[in-house]
Amino acid sequence: MVEQFPILIELCPLFGAILIAILGFRMPKLCYPITVLAMALSCAAAIGTFMMMLASPSGTVIYDLSGWGRVNDTAISIEYRVDALSALMLVLISSVAFLNVIYSKVRVAQETPSKIPHFYILYLLLVAGLEGITITNDAFNLYVLVEISSLTGYALIAIGSKRAVISSFNYVIMGTIGASFFLLGVGYLYIKTGTLNMSDIRSIMEAIPDDSKAIKVGFMLIMIGVWVKMAFFPLHGWLPNAYAYAPTATGALMAPLVTKVMIYIMIRMMLSVFGPEYVYETLGWTDVVVTLSTIAIVAGSFFALSRSDLRKMLTYIIVAEVGYMVGGAWLANSQGMTGAIYHLLSDALMTFCLFMVVGIVVSRTGDPKLTAFQGLYRKMPITMVGFTIAALSMIGLPPTCGFFSKWYLLRGGIEAGQYHYVGALLFSSLVNAVLFFRLIEMAYYHGAHAHGEPIRDEDHEQYRMHGADPDSQPKETLANAPWSMLGPMLVVAIGLIALGVFNSTVTEWIGQVVANLNVLEGAN
Amino acid sequence: MAPMKIVALITVIITGGLLLYATGDFPAWGDPLSPANNSALSRHYIEQSRVETAVPNLVTAVLADYRGYDTMFETVVVFVAGLAILAVLGQGTSRERAAIQRSAERYQERDMINIMTARLIVPVLQLFSLYVLAHGHYSPGGGFQGGVMFGASFILIALAGGLPEALSRLSIPGALLLAGLGVLLYGGTGLVCMMLGQNFLDYHILHRLLPATDAVMARYHAMLIVEIGVAFTVTAIMFIIYAALSSRGRMTGGL
Structure with a gap:
């Protein structure tokens, strides 16, 4: 049983979705408990896999699907490979998805009452896709799972309001372009190596001359593909609207996870398929990509500063944070890569926490603008505790995890001599400080905006544009957000601090993956 | 032409150029010794699949x-x-x-x-x-x-x-x-x-x-x-x- 943990991570949401497809349309009440159970089991299996990884002497866990194993040292079927990086991602994805199911119960019933089974099936399959991406060691299987997570993501966004449908359509176009680029790149790798297993591609590629044009273009196509999918500036156009107009539960799942998983693919391709020597030395593109990410950080921060809609502001912060991680991964030293992976984890939790807070605030006050925060410390103290912790982490103050991951990124930037990237990181922290202290100040000092009273007409109009029905919002019960929403949010807030306090343990795990980068540095 | 169309045209030309550039490095059409035909993986499928699966x-x-x-x-x-x-x-x-x-x-x-x-x-x-x-x-x-x-x-x-x-x-x-x-x-x-x-x-x-x-x-x-x-x-x-x-x-x- 124990050795089946890696596949169980994937099978729990998959079979949960099938079960809902068969039972849920007749008995919609069953959807929620099935989803919670499937996600809880998946989360447990992910933690079990993590323990297996720690216990294994090589630091990796291999699982053969179809049981063919390796013949003559070639994988002839699809295999799973879990190392420290994928194990951390698996625990992250499954726990975020689990907490979000609990959080979403009330909102799903309010926002999409007639589509509850659809929502939960798509939700479970999206999670299965994301988990599969992080665990698989097969380049084409990865593409199939990217396909699953994209398709379910489009539908989960479009299930909401009219505006969401249009933004989802934008996302479909951009996402399909990105996925096609990625597939083409994988095809080029197959033409040159004759295998799809990532470890085998790596070992065969070592024998191919470094100046192979097809591999160079293949790498370029794969990178462009994942950059589109992760909304790396200037390829970010689809993201803000898609995440801002999505139903609350969708936004809170996709905003923290989808872009991060795409960054995971980029790092996996760089470290495990092409290898750091090839990416950093043979190609020599590090300066260009780090400069691009500097631009992404600065531009994302500027856009975030100029938005008055809460969710829009958060989505532009995501665009800036993507720049952090791409830049960190391309600094070509282990500090930068450690920072990028660490930030992957902490940014996912921060974004998750902020989206949950905004979901609660918007649903309670009926105001999607920054002004919704006026006087909230008195009215919604528990929500604001979570918000404050997440905001401090976004700005990068200790002891939250945002400080430590940014610390590694800064050190990596200085070590690599990329001072414009360091400057952009500091600038963006400053912008985050302005953005969040503005909200904190508003929430702390500004008294009663007319929250208890009927909402003014223009607010009403504004809210209607966002597709929800303002009349269904209980304005009077501002303070009593249900515990099913507050509980998960507080858990994540505590997680933000825990991930910071235990930073030495986390970086030790990450160190197992980036160890081969140190070899590279030693050689220089 | 609208500026976006010009941008799109340039993007398409660059992408097409990239693809052409890479094609020069491909194995010859139908080459039995190309990696996709001759890797350990393909050989195993061709030689063993009948034995292993009937x-x-x-x-x-x-x-x-x-x-x-x-x-x-x-x-x-x-x-x-x-x-x-x-x-x-x-x-x-x-x-x-x-x-x-x-x-x-x-x-x-x-x-x-x-x-x-x-x-x-x-x-x-x-x-x-x-x-x-x-x-x-x-x-x-x-x-x-x-x-x-x-x-x-x-x-x-x-x-x-x-x-x-x-x-x-x-x-x-x-x-x-x-x-x-x-x-x-x-x-x-x-x-x-x-x-x-x-x-x-x-x-x-x-x-x-x-x-x-x-x-x-x-x-x-x-x-x-x-x-x-x-x-x-x-x-x-x-x-x-x-x-x-x-x-x-x-x-x-x-x-």
């Missing part, structure tokens, strides 16, 4: 066994596509079902020639699709192709006799159930392998359950089972997509 059609062996896990998720992709369309366009509430009933009455009088032709073709089409499904082990075919043809037979009914006519044979909830069962049949086969103590989708252990088979023939038969699962899902989703798109989600009238 399936003469190499493509089916790779698709349904060696890379069966991918195919399971491809089936899930098909399932998701249909479900996503229903989720976005909406589907049968009781009010809509009543509307279907009304429009069914309106469509009573359809063109006789269309209906009679469909009546002739549909049974043949369905029988042939079952043949394509079952013969996938020996010739081009299998679950996806067979499923598409079976789904097409329902679409033909809808084209000839109106959507309500087709819905009276395969309702949307029924089709969704069928699609779910298809994925269940595929995943469940893998799960049974796990319950018998092997890895997911390791079919050879199924010889304990299937009478008169050995470990090799168990793979052969299991491949047919999962192909049937694929066919269920593809049939149902083909029809769902047609029904939802042709009637804009209202499930009445249609084309």
Whole structure:
């Protein structure tokens, strides 16, 4: 049983979705408990896999699907490979998805009452896709799972309001372009190596001359593909609207996870398929990509500063944070890569926490603008505790995890001599400080905006544009957000601090993956 | 030209140039020694798949066994596509079902020639699709192709006799159930392998359950089972997509 943990991570949401497809349309009440159970089991299996990884002497866990194993040292079927990086991602994805199911119960019933089974099936399959991406060691299987997570993501966004449908359509176009680029790149790798297993591609590629044009273009196509999918500036156009107009539960799942998983693919391709020597030395593109990410950080921060809609502001912060991680991964030293992976984890939790807070605030006050925060410390103290912790982490103050991951990124930037990237990181922290202290100040000092009273007409109009029905919002019960929403949010807030306090343990795990980068540095 | 069009043109030219640039590095067309033809992996499939699975059609062996896990998720992709369309366009509430009933009455009088032709073709089409499904082990075919043809037979009914006519044979909830069962049949086969103590989708252990088979023939038969699962899902989703798109989600009238 124990050795089946890696596949169980994937099978729990998959079979949960099938079960809902068969039972849920007749008995919609069953959807929620099935989803919670499937996600809880998946989360447990992910933690079990993590323990297996720690216990294994090589630091990796291999699982053969179809049981063919390796013949003559070639994988002839699809295999799973879990190392420290994928194990951390698996625990992250499954726990975020689990907490979000609990959080979403009330909102799903309010926002999409007639589509509850659809929502939960798509939700479970999206999670299965994301988990599969992080665990698989097969380049084409990865593409199939990217396909699953994209398709379910489009539908989960479009299930909401009219505006969401249009933004989802934008996302479909951009996402399909990105996925096609990625597939083409994988095809080029197959033409040159004759295998799809990532470890085998790596070992065969070592024998191919470094100046192979097809591999160079293949790498370029794969990178462009994942950059589109992760909304790396200037390829970010689809993201803000898609995440801002999505139903609350969708936004809170996709905003923290989808872009991060795409960054995971980029790092996996760089470290495990092409290898750091090839990416950093043979190609020599590090300066260009780090400069691009500097631009992404600065531009994302500027856009975030100029938005008055809460969710829009958060989505532009995501665009800036993507720049952090791409830049960190391309600094070509282990500090930068450690920072990028660490930030992957902490940014996912921060974004998750902020989206949950905004979901609660918007649903309670009926105001999607920054002004919704006026006087909230008195009215919604528990929500604001979570918000404050997440905001401090976004700005990068200790002891939250945002400080430590940014610390590694800064050190990596200085070590690599990329001072414009360091400057952009500091600038963006400053912008985050302005953005969040503005909200904190508003929430702390500004008294009663007319929250208890009927909402003014223009607010009403504004809210209607966002597709929800303002009349269904209980304005009077501002303070009593249900515990099913507050509980998960507080858990994540505590997680933000825990991930910071235990930073030495986390970086030790990450160190197992980036160890081969140190070899590279030693050689220089 | 609008500035965006110029940007688009430049992007397309650069992308095309990149592709041409890489093509120069490709192995020669049909080269038996190219990596894709001559890698340890391809050689193993070509030389061993018949021995290991007893399936003469190499493509089916790779698709349904060696890379069966991918195919399971491809089936899930098909399932998701249909479900996503229903989720976005909406589907049968009781009010809509009543509307279907009304429009069914309106469509009573359809063109006789269309209906009679469909009546002739549909049974043949369905029988042939079952043949394509079952013969996938020996010739081009299998679950996806067979499923598409079976789904097409329902679409033909809808084209000839109106959507309500087709819905009276395969309702949307029924089709969704069928699609779910298809994925269940595929995943469940893998799960049974796990319950018998092997890895997911390791079919050879199924010889304990299937009478008169050995470990090799168990793979052969299991491949047919999962192909049937694929066919269920593809049939149902083909029809769902047609029904939802042709009637804009209202499930009445249609084309």
